Amino acid sequence: MKSHRCALARFLAFELRRVLRSPGVVVWTLAFPVVDYLINFGNKANNPGAHRWAGTTWAVYFMVSMCAWAAIAAASNAGGARLAAERASGWTTHLRLTPLPSWAYAAGKILTGAALALMAALALSLIAGAAARPQLPASAWAAMILACWLGSLPFAALGILVGLAAGTSVVQPAMVGTLLVLDVLGGLLWPLPVFPGWLQDITKVLPTYRLADLGRAAVAGHALNPADIAFLAAWTLIFGAAAAWRYRADQQRAIA
């Protein structure tokens, strides 16, 4: 057991070193949300005077959205195209020829996503904080980062699912497309109140909305909504179970 935990730690360190060398990670998880935030946090169209967004200012509301975006992109990156490529090249199979247990492999991938998500959430909130200077107590910052971080868990599982299910040629558009749909419908790019009522009903089921809602409750100093946590946990289970099923199917496919 001890040696297995060591193997997990080594695998995690190995994965983190590799992922941080990937320029795509930096662009997609950080550059986009940061730039989008810097362009839009002062947007007058979205900020009609004293209008309050979910009990807070637009600058804070949008910061939570972009922080959620960054955490989601980072978490899902642990799977996605990287995983599909590793699967196609035979590296995943080679790891099965080592004593690294498959649960440690899965845990290592998820933890890599979680670590990236934490870094992304921290970096985004630091930059946003420096730019917009929203008046927020330190505890609210910390609670928001924590919410975005833990709330990104279903997306780490989703990334692994897509990486296992999609071939290398379609995985990139599949991953970006899935996330974009979830991000947009989940109200991360445009605020929820601009959606028509029927769309808001769909939005409220999505993990992206639930993640951002958790973050907004944190910055507003409200009690955390148990429904948010329940939805996020349910999505984690759904994506995780589907990923485990794909993983098993993948292992027993025909070998030419």
Next chain:
Amino acid sequence: MPATAILDVQGLCRRFGSTEAVAGVDLHMTAGETVALLGPNGAGKSTTLAMILGLLSPTAGQVTIGGRAARQAVASGLVGAMLQSGAGAGSGLPSRTRVGELVGFVASLYPAPLSPPAVLRHAGLASLADRNVDNLSGGELQRVRFALAICPDPRLLILDEPTVGLDVSSRRSFWETVRAFAAEGRAVLFATHYLAEAAETAGRVVVLHKGHVVADGAVGEIRRTAAIRRVRFHAPDTDAGALRALPAVQRVRQAGGEISLDSTDADATVRGLVLSGTTFTDLEVSGAALEDAFLALTGEESA
């Protein structure tokens, strides 16, 4: 035999849908032996190796490596393997990592690994330790994949068509590396459809065809099983069809003025050729082509 068994495969079967990819393979290897698993594409070589390594569960039969079940043998580092890299998609190696870093990581997973410097030395990679794996040539990638296979300090090394896509010189130096590693008393089992490789490196050849073992013996025995020799000469004005009647001739091929006869008894064929009064130049009898032996064994028609 008193020698210790390193690998014991009994009645191994694997079915994919209605296809019997492997249909009752028995294979026994003693410590230090080098065995080639020879067969055309689709013979069931990779499927057999995947089951030996516990990557694929057999429909029937069992695998024992050094007295242990496959997965346990893999986890304890008894066996190391180099599988085929994915079709076109890449190298079998993770991107954005350095050679030394990768070897260090993989070695660290095993209970009693070779030291990373020793692995790099064996694989001829000592000077490439700091190189990024994304910037390696085909031959270098092959060496890195070999390095990962020997990390566990294995008693049994399994190589699945390890030289596919390599140029001749990379291929030759790769097999030199394998032979040096095998010389330390380790057993090697490799799949190949390059027949020369089987003859040059293995002490024993197991021929697999449509999921069955059709021959299992020393390279020389396999050759004798279907001792085909090739008699070649230059004879532009000869009717090649008539040569089919010469003693021991199995097949006649003609390309330009060049005629080539496959014979089960080259001496008799050449004698017959001379007696027939055919005018020829540049007579050449080539050593047993294992390729033809293999085709004879499996009953396949070659192109």
